[in-house]
Amino acid sequence: MSKGKDIALSMNTDTSSDWTIIQISDTHLMDQADHTFAGMNPEQSFHIVMEHLTHHYSTPDAIIHTGDLAQVPVQETYSRYLQYMQTLNIPHYQIPGNHDDRAVFPFHLQQDQAHLLSFGQWRIVLLNSAVVDQVDGWISEAQLTQLDQILSAHPEQHVIIACHHHPFAMQSLWIDQHKLKNSTHLMHVIAKHQNVKVVLYGHVHQDSSNEWHGVQFLSTPSTSIQFKPQSDTFALDESFPGYRVLNLKENGEFSTEVVRVKINQPKINIEISGY
DSSP states (O other): OOOOOEEEEEEEOOOSSEEEEEOOOOOOSSTTTOOOBBOOHHHHHHHHHHHHHHHHHOOOEEEEEEEEEOOSSSSHHHHHHHHHHTTTTOOOEEEEEEESSSTTTOOOOOOSOEEEETTTTTTEEEEOBBBBBOOSSSSOOOHHHHHHHHHHHHHHHHEEOOSSSSSSSOSOOOHHSSBTHHHHHHHHHTTOOOEEEEEEEEESSOEEEEEETEEEEEEEOSSSOEETTTTTSOOOOOOOOOOEEEEEETTEEEEHHHHHHHHOOOOOOOTTOOO
């Protein structure tokens, strides 16, 4: 593998023994807040989800957005998202999905590379799996090298990896054509180490759980439209949007749950043929 870039580390100096991390994903925000997508206003549903989140979890330690932040990936969309998130006074981080534009995407520290976040004895690694002009995912060799370096440098810490694309098949033919294409490369790096606890991802607009070599692979619902599980062709589901909560303990134990949020929006158009 080629030599990776220097790794960006963000430290949280709080000495709390427990940590609450929230995962949101696939907001698919438009360039105008009142514009709709598949019969749904993604801005409105996003805000309803966030209001529920902040009401029930007033002081989470971080919010991780696992990609497809924008449906219309222009500066106005990203700026409006960041302005809203900054009003919450909660540390927030985002990685791009296939609908995002890396040229204007708000990468952590404005750098398109692996990022390392620190929460006590926990580490979260942010990886970019989006490929320009592709729906499929691929994690670059440079980032995999960075990940390997991080895991080697923190053997006693508990690690969560976050990317956009799903490494495991969802038993849904159309979306599985667009999974993380080099998932075996990611698994190879993970298998060399004993400290990875969780891999988080979005892209599939539904919650799922897989276990591999003791590592939990978890997806989360979109804050906007949901995909119908186990469908061979593109299809939407009428499930409510949601988010994932992870409760982390210093000893490496963790619990997680998916929270669905009831919204009162016009009925979504489940007959659309693509997104």
